[in-house]
Amino acid sequence: MKTTRTPEELSSPDERDAQTCEVRHPSVKDCYETWSTITSDKYVLNIVKNGIVVKTDDKYKPCKQVSHDSKILQGEVVKTDKYKPCEVQSLIEKDILIEVKSADEIRKINTMPLFVIVQRDKPRVIYDARHLNEFLTVESFKLEDAHFLLDSIPNRQFYAISFDISSTYYSITVNKKSRHLFGVKYNNKTYVYKRMPMGISIAPMIFSRVAGVITEYIRERYDNVMAFNYLDDFLVISTNPAWLNKISIEIKELIKDLGLKINTEKSVLEATRRIKHLEATRRIKHLGLIWNFEELKAYIPDEKLNVAIKKLRVKKRITGRALASILGLLNHIAIVCEHLPVLAYPLYKNLPTDLNSKITLKRKTKKIFKVIKKELRRELKNPKGRQIRQFNRTLNEVEIYTDASNVGLGVFIPRWNIMYNREWSNTEKEKHINTKELLAIKEGVTQIINKGEKNKSIEVRIYTDSSVTSMWLKKLYAKKEEINELLKEIKEILDKFNKHFIIHIPGKLNFQADALSRLKCLQLKEEEEISVINEVDGDSKLKPPLPRKVKEKILNKLRHEGKEVIDCIADEGTKIVNRYVGIKASKNASSNIYQQNIQKITEKFTPFFYPPPKLINKTIKFINETETSAYLWLPIDEENSQ
Incomplete structure (x- = not known):
């Protein structure tokens, strides 16, 4: 019978690459052929086959830090250090960390410490890549978050399945050329990450691109389903539960064939069963929300609201990182409390450049915290949930999609099939892009006036992919007087209608106006x-x-x-x-x-x-x-x- 050696017994990193251990974490590299059958994306296939190659800027110099700064650890990591030895040893056994013995190679390695955070009683090893992250360029990318789902799902009853990929980052290898960037000192030995570590700034973008291939394949492969993913969290919905259950079986096999592993504890793979902790067959937990596809509503669980209330109980001083965490949580809760971003908007001014530094909270900021806590407690007592946005609206509702580019503006109004665009005047060209977005919105509401409709009977919904202008319109206030004058003009027009709503949407859903605003394609020079x-x-x-x-x-x-x-x-x-x-x-x-x-x-x-x-x-x-x-x-x- 063939014996299986542990990573420590293998003589070299190269032998570890060739030798498959029973304890080794699954890898997408071993399943390259399957990946090549579901996508032709060369970027993804290159990562699957060769691993990630990390490029740093010219100013990068290796770091030789072994332990954390005590100030950084204070109140953040010290409580979880007891988990470190067993968790790090587990990474070594799974061939995620491999030892480097060559003195010449060790001198080139960038070493940073590890720390362990605990989420839902599960410890997770994080590579402290703050030094390295300063020299990495993160490409812009968009995630299909809960806001995106609410804007994408039609007003129709669905069944759903969801699945979560286990230890996703560790499924992707690091190319040998880049392993020296991810060094660790442990028990007087030097190790490097063979798999993509948690903590590097480019990891979410890389895995989002890889996971997106799976979502695209599901959309293309199966009729009458809608598929979404947010990093390693996937959601598939359909009106037919039997069809969805059949798809679920095939998806489980596909994930396995791709070298990934489904976390069964966090997944719901049967469309018709009663889900643990949830009440009905058409309810599912996804992205921290409870999605009710029967009532067409999304709910924030009580425990998440309680966590937010607890985080808002701060004294005079708080770290920038803690404040950023609070703002991120409030943005998520805004799914059901749409006015929260307006209340929290002034808090962004308090964010320091260095998130590890501490800031002193002023009386005004404390008051904002108090008001937000009050709103969250009110939400706990009366959790109505947010209705999934309808696509087929009544005759009295008018949707306006607006966009601005550096060349011009675009307006799309589906009700009357209005597709309007124009280039900027010489004066308008000099204005900031956010001001241009407001000009596009003003043009959009003016188009309805020009239709000569009975305005008082109309409800207007303005969709803009600019979060700044969306916030300005909700607050009707900005710092610059010029912008305030423009806001006032828009408000005067909107007051002629029965109701109006300002809605921020992902650019992916604003393609009609977005294309119209790119007027260069019309010139064809x-x-x-x-x-x-x-x-x-x-x-x-x-x-x-x-x-x-x-x-x-x-x-x-x-x-x-x-x-x-x-x-x-x-x-x-x-x-x-x-x-x-x-x-x-x-x-x-x-x-x-x-x-x-x-x-x-x-x-x-x-x-x-x-x-x-x-x-x-x-x-x-x-x-x-x-x-x-x-x-x-x-x-x-x-x-x-x-």
């Missing part, structure tokens, strides 16, 4: 402006969706120049899916002509696509007519989900 592919890390990325008028203008330009016209459709985001692509061709064209021209499409032409307002996959139908090519989005068939 350069050939490059109609080229299709945006090369990002070698991966084919589509440009933002274009309004129909823009699309037609580009196609007419191509026809006028005598070029072959190829009209394509892609699914909802980042890649061209062959079966969704249709090509305008003559009646005698071969049935497999699109297969022959895929390469030509990706090299020469813009794949035009126009996603629906809901993130629903596989509802697309392509219609080929004799003269023109057209396409449309059809609603989900609730009766026949397969």
Whole structure:
């Protein structure tokens, strides 16, 4: 019988790479072939196959810190140090930390201490990467958080399953070229992280990109489902529980085949069973909220409100990190208490540059804490929950989507199919982007006035992807007098309507106005402006969706120049899916002509696509007519989900 050696018994890091131990943590690297079948994203496949390669700026110098500064530890980590020896030893046994013995290599290693935090009685080892994080560049990325879900889910009763990936970061390897950045001194020995450590600033972005591939695959693979993920937390919903249960079995196998492991304690993998601690079959806990897909509401659990109230019981001094934690929690609770961001807005001014430094709370700040605590206690007594945003509104409601870019503004009003844009005047061009956002909103509400409707009967909902302007409009106050004058003008127009709501939404849901505000694409001065592919890390990325008028203008330009016209459709985001692509061709064209021209499409032409307002996959139908090519989005068939 073959014996399995522990990581300490292996003679070298290279041998550890080759030798699979029974105790070793699962790795996506071992399942590269499966990953290559579900995605063509070269960035993700490179991480899966070769591990993460971390680039630092030129000013980076290795650090040789072994233990924590006592000031940093005070009240934050000391209480959990008793867990450190056994937890670190566990990382060594699982081949997450590997020993380095070469003196030359040890000299190059950046060593930082570890600390252990405890969440829900579960200890977690964190790499203190603060020194390293100063020299890393974190790319901008968006997470599908609870706010995003509430803005994406239609007003319809659903069943849901959720699953949580266990120890996600440790499933991704660190490339040998970068392991020297993640060194640790333990028991007079030097170790480096072989897997991606918790604590580095780029980790959430990397795993979000990797996990996003799984979500995209689920959306593409299965009919009549909506799939979301927030890092390692996944949610899949459907109107058909039997279909969802069948999907659940396949997803469990898929996750295993990808070298990942589902945390069964935090997952709900049967759509129809009663969930522990929850009351009904259509309730599920996800992202710290209780989602009731029968009542179409989301609730904050009482324990989370109590945690927030407890955190707000501060004395005169508080660390910047503790204040940032409070603000993050309040932002989450704003799911059900939409006025909380307005109350908490002044607190952001107190955040220090160095989050480890302490600040003295002024009387005004303490008063804000007191008011917020009062609101949270009121929420505890009467937890109404927040209704999931409806997409199909009544005839008296008008939605306005607005956006501003450095070039111009865009306004989209679905009710009357108004798609309005204009470039900035010379005076407007000099203004700050937040002021430009307000100008776009003013233009949007003016468009309704121009329709000559009976304004007092209309409820107006303004959707903006600018959190700053959304906050200004709710408060009707800003520091600059110029902005206040603009707010006053907008308020005077809004007062003519029955009600008005200012809603901040993710940019992903504001694509209509966003595309309209990018007026450069309308000018078509350069050939490059109609080229299709945006090369990002070698991966084919589509440009933002274009309004129909823009699309037609580009196609007419191509026809006028005598070029072959190829009209394509892609699914909802980042890649061209062959079966969704249709090509305008003559009646005698071969049935497999699109297969022959895929390469030509990706090299020469813009794949035009126009996603629906809901993130629903596989509802697309392509219609080929004799003269023109057209396409449309059809609603989900609730009766026949397969």
